[in-house]
Amino acid sequence: MDMQVAKKKLGLKERYSVMTRGLDWTPSYQKMEDIYPYIAYEGIKIHDWDKWEDPFRLTMDAYWKYQAEKERKLYAIIDAFNQNNGHLNVTDARYINTVKLFISGISPLEYVAHRGFAHAGRAFPGPGPRVACLMQSLDEIRHAQTQVHAISNYNKYYNGMHDFHHMHDRVWFLSVPKSFFDDAITAGPFEFMVSIGFSFEYVLTNLLFVPFVSGAAYNGDMGTMTFGFSAQSDEARHMTLGLEVIKFILEQDPANVPIVQRWIDKWTWRGYRVLTLVAMMMDYMLPKRTMSWKEAWEVYFEENGGALFKDLARYGIKMPKCAEQIALEKDHLSHQAWSTFYNYAAAANFHTWMPDEDEMAWLSAKYPNSFDKHYRPRYEFWREQAAKGNRFYNKTLPMLCQTCQIPMLFTEPGDPTKICYREVDYKGDKYHFCSDHCKEIFEHEPEKYVQAWLPVHQIYQGNCFPEGTDPTVEGFDALGAVLKYYNLEHGRDNLDFDISEDKKNFAEWRGQATKNI
Amino acid sequence: MSTVFLALQTNEDTRPIIEAILQDNPSAVVDEQPAMVKINADGRLVVRRETIEEITGRAYDLQELQVNMITMSGNLDQTDDEITLFWKS
DSSP states (O other): OOOOOOOOOOOHHHHHHHHTGGGOOOOSSSOHHHHSTTSSTTOOOOSOGGGOOOTTOOOHHHHHHHHHHHHHHHHHHHHHHHHTTGGGGSSOGGGHHHHHHHHHHTHHHHHHHHHHHHHHHHHOSOHHHHHHHHHHHHHHHHHHHHHHHHHHHHHTTSSSOTTHHHHHTTSGGGHHHHHHHHHHHTSOHHHHIIIIIIIIIIIIHHHHHHHHHHHHHHTTOHHHHHHHHHHHHHHHHHHHHHHHHHHHHHHHOTTHHHHHHHHHHHHHHHHHHHTHHHHHIIIIIOSSOSSOHHHHIIIIIIIHHHHHHHHHGGGTOOOOTHHHHHHHHTTTHHHHHHHHHHHTGGGSSSOBOOOOHHHHHHHHHHOTTTIIIIIHHHHHHHHHHHHTTOOOOOOSOOOBOTTTOOBSOOEETTEEEEEOOEEEEETTEEEEESSHHHHHHHHHSHHHHTTOOOHHHHHHTTOSSOTTOOTTSTTOOHHHHHHHHHTOOTTTTSSBGGGOHHHHHHHHHHHHHHSOO | OOEEEEEEEOSTTTHHHHHHHHHHOTTOEEEEETTEEEEEEESEEEEEHHHHHHHHSSOOOGGGGGGTEEEEESEEEEOSSEEEEEOOO
16 A cells, blocks of 8 residues: 655755755856956955855745735735725824825835846846845835735825826925935945845835834724735845845955945935935824834834944944934934925925824924924914915925935034035036035045936926926916926815815715715 | 844734744743734844744744744844844844
8 A cells, every 4th residue: 555655845945055056057158257247346256156045045936925925915905995995994184195105205116126126136146146136126016016006095085196106206305215216226236235135124124114004003004004014024034135135245355344334324324314204204194103203213223223233343344424413313304304395385296284282292292302492383383374374385496415315404413403504516516415424425426426317406407397388488387387297286286284185085085984974 | 132023913823923932032022013013032032933833733834924024133044943033242
């Protein structure tokens, strides 16, 4: 009689070896430098690509299996959320503005990350990082797609999301996240891995996803919470890849250390500047708050990042020096950002408002050193003016930082009453910066950053009006023409929440959901 | 030692895993957040397959954890039997 004997399976380490290094081959009739042309020019020296090992030892066969399971779970919940009119269960309609910020500011970056990791993976001669980059590239396109699918349900009911990708490429403040990623994918493959894989994914991603996702959970948005968690399950793998990249590069050659340190300094600062949008979302846009920006920074950067840099000290890597300035800004960042958006609400794809009394009390408690002194009086004045019918929407375009592309809204380190300006003369032109760190980044690579597509410059040069616009006609409405170019409808997609169609519709629909009318 | 952590979605799949982690790691502390359980430990945290199997009474593949992870901190090493998170300093 035949006995059924379970076939001995390969162990995890052996399977990883067979399915990565085992699939590689050495080219015989093409030169390595012709196949991998981008691998040398950044100055990084790699002696043994086989020293790379994915700590999870995930192979493509297992990857497909678990990703498929994540997708099935996610789409079952999205269906249920939509069928149940889940959008009416969010705390209040102001919350939906965070979703608008996400779809136009973050989701398009997922797609660019997909391209970036595909490109980096192709550039590396080692099979270990190539397989890891392939997985991450697929993860990123999955994130872009699932976010578009989940948020499309909100787009059926609320304004400002109808043409998010078009806006991402044009709207003034969206050039901040866009240029950040464009900067990363136009760097070499090693710098890309340090910028996105390490600095963004490992050091900063907790500050983006955890607040957004737990913010969604706190505010009754099951759809966003679910795609957030689904993406975040991949993110844990990306973080591991990011840390592995750094350790691998540093262990390969001591000459790599100063190059990597410069990249970490640069990209921690660049990433932090992009997170200004998250800071503002956490402190102002979530009707029910999770934690303050300052608390999140302390837990996820100061504590957790501190442990990380302590661990990397054995390679000679130090905490990025920008951390000192960031510590000074943490009491001010979100307030300065929200004030700016309140000013420029006529040109944004979401609505703004002034915090109510309870929210002001929360801000005072979370920011005892700064809120009552510097920001509360400003808000009370603006609120008073709005009540008198003097709501002022700023239509004068702000000066932008050449590096991070954020308007000059940040104050001097240590002096929250004085705007910080820095400038550099380069080849007969003057360039402006929001900080010493953005200025230093420019000075190291001026030929890259002089090419920046700065929305304000582009508007003044007449490049941001619909075709056929004549800006010389009398009474020309520049803002109106720019909004048409953005595909935003004035009075519907922009301005204050209080006068918005979103607010009115939400109240009406929620009423219908609870009464027999 | 610096703190390592592992954050998992709050659901029925992760309940026995969290129980196993608490059994195997005396320094582990649970921090329950909305829809998320964060487990902090001093310097080192181990997830053991055998403990999970004892609790659930079924065979468990540690790679199943891929579906429910949210975030983590520390260096990682995964084998057939264990996932270890650790700082070297």
